[in-house]
Amino acid sequence: MTDRPEWTQLTDLASRRLGGTVMWASDELFAEKENLVNPWRPRHQPETFGPKGQLYDGWETRRHREPGDDVAVLRLGAGGTVTGVVVDTAFFKGNYPPFVTVEAVAVDGYPDVAELSTRDWDVLVDRQPVTGDAENFFIVGSARRYTHARLTMHPDGGVARLRVHGEVVPDPRLLDRDALDLAALENGAVCTGCSDEFYSSPGNMLAPGLAANQAEGWETARRRDGGNDWAVIRLAGAGTVRFAEFDTSNLKGNAPGWVELSGSTDGQEWFELVPRTRLQPDTRHRVAVENRSEATYVRLDIHPDGGLARLRLFGGLSDQGHAELVRRFEES
Numbered sequence: 026m027t028d029r030p031e032w033t034q035l036t037d038l039a040s041r042r043l044g045g046t047v048m049w050a051s052d053e054l055f056a057e058k059e060n061l062v063n064p065w066r067p068r069h070q071p072e073t074f075g076p077k078g079q080l081y082d083g084w085e086t087r088r089h090r091e092p093g094d095d096v097a098v099l100r101l102g103a104g105g106t107v108t109g110v111v112v113d114t115a116f117f118k119g120n121y122p123p124f125v126t127v128e129a130v131a132v133d134g135y136p137d138v139a140e141l142s143t144r145d146w147d148v149l150v151d152r153q154p155v156t157g158d159a160e161n162f163f164i165v166g167s168a169r170r171y172t173h174a175r176l177t178m179h180p181d182g183g184v185a186r187l188r189v190h191g192e193v194v195p196d197p198r199l200l201d202r203d204a205l206d207l208a209a210l211e212n213g214a215v216c217t218g219c220s221d222e223f224y225s226s227p228g229n230m231l232a233p234g235l236a237a238n239q240a241e242g243w244e245t246a247r248r249r250d251g252g253n254d255w256a257v258i259r260l261a262g263a264g265t266v267r268f269a270e271f272d273t274s275n276l277k278g279n280a281p282g283w284v285e286l287s288g289s290t291d292g293q294e295w296f297e298l299v300p301r302t303r304l305q306p307d308t309r310h311r312v313a314v315e316n317r318s319e320a321t322y323v324r325l326d327i328h329p330d331g332g333l334a335r336l337r338l339f340g341g342l343s344d345q346g347h348a349e350l351v352r353r354f355e356e357s
Contacts, residue, residue: 030162032109032190034226036210039174039189040064042232042241043102043211047084048173049138050097055085056183058097061176067115067185081116083185086178095122095178098138103193103211104131104172106357110150111188112161112176121157122178126150127187129171133196136173146175170194170357194357195261195350202347205261208323208338209233212261213350217292217322219256221245225332227256236334239275244332253328254281257292260338262346263321269299270337271310280306281327288320295324319343 039045042064050058060083068082086095107129114121127150132141147169155161176187193213200212208214210231219227223246229236236242245254266288273280286299298314325336342350 029160030109030164032164033111033162033188035108035190036103036105036193036215036228037064037188038101038103038105038107038191038193039099039187040102044233045102046100048098048100050084051095052086052181053084054087056081056083058084060084061097061184061187062099063186067113069116081183081185083115083117083183085117085120085183086181089181093180095181097176097187098141099174099176099187101172101174101189104170104196105191105193106170107149107165107167107189107191109165109190110163111186111190112155112163112184113186113188114155114157114159114161114183115185116158117183117185118158120183121155122180122182122184123154124152124179125155125184126152126177126179127163128175128177129173131170131172141173147171152179168357170354194353197347197351197354200350203341204339205341206337207260207262207264207266207340207342208258208336209261214261215259217257217259220254221330230256230333230336231258232335236272236274242275242332242334244276244279245330248330251329253326254330255324255326257322257324258336259292259322260320262342262350263290263319264340264342264346265317265319266298266314266323266338266340267317268339269312269314270335270339271304271312271333272335272337273304273306273308273310274334275307276332276334277306279331280304281329281331281333283328285326285328287324287326288316288318289322289324290320292322298323301328321346
């Protein structure tokens with residue numbers, strides 16, 4: 026089993042779950058380009074053939090008989106800085122590309138592919154060899170913010186997934202500082218630690234939209250020690266929480282019995298935001314927060330175990346929180 030770098034725990038900016046999409050590909054005769062951003066691990070059923078050959082949960086192009094490379098252009102689900110890239114060739118054993126290049130660019134608005142082609146792209150991964158049927162890890166560590174990525178296969182073949190791991194850097198011009206979800210991944214919130222993520226990551230609670238199933242939320246193992254599970258979230262910026270939403274949708278026999286929420290300015294000293302509150306299975310609970318103390322972090326305690334589909338913390342940024350958000354955007 027491959028040891029995964031720590032940076033793969035960072036947000037996949039390209040994931041369909043965050044809103045990423047594959048805008049265009051030079052060819053997709055064998056398998057569709059959209060598979061590149063599927064959030065689940067690649068799947069495969071050998072000897073399952075369609076009219077164009079073996080079915081793959083990935084992007085696969087025809088064999089080249091003339092010089093040239095195959096290219097796919099992606100719009101990231103959220104703009105951000107890139108720490109590392111994963112080119113996953115799972116199940117592509119005799120038909121993976123020998124080399125790949127990954128580039129990125131930052132463009133305001135919603136440009137089409139023709140407009141993107143006129144821009145200067147930064148090279149994140151410069152024509153590197155890849156191994157078939159494997160996750161190929163490439164560290165980037167760029168401090169720049171990007172909105173689009175471009176994958177080139179030299180010359181052709183198949184790639185199951187392109188993961189672009191990094192940190193979301195939202196555009197402050199597109200946020201209402203006085204009314205936003207301070208725990209939203211797309212606004213820059215991130216989970217910094219948890220007690221357990223046996224079934225699924227606590228970062229899932231911060232994803233956009235409603236969870237379609239149990240796997241799209243956070244779920245822990247069953248505790249047998251008398252303790253409770255918890256997760257810490259760094260908010261989009263320092264601010265005050267006015268309403269909290271604890272969503273147990275899809276969690277019917279494994280929802281927590283109770284929940285608590287605490288705030289902190291430094292992640293060390295905590296104060297109460299929501300006292301221990303009973304939860305119901307498969308339900309969205311909206312709770313008013315009386316304590317309007319400024320927080321940069323929150324700690325979610327679930328009793329004794331279980332999980333949440335989504336955590337929403339509606340409120341506003343403080344002057345300091347807004348200034349920090351603007352600084353991050355301008356410096357990237």
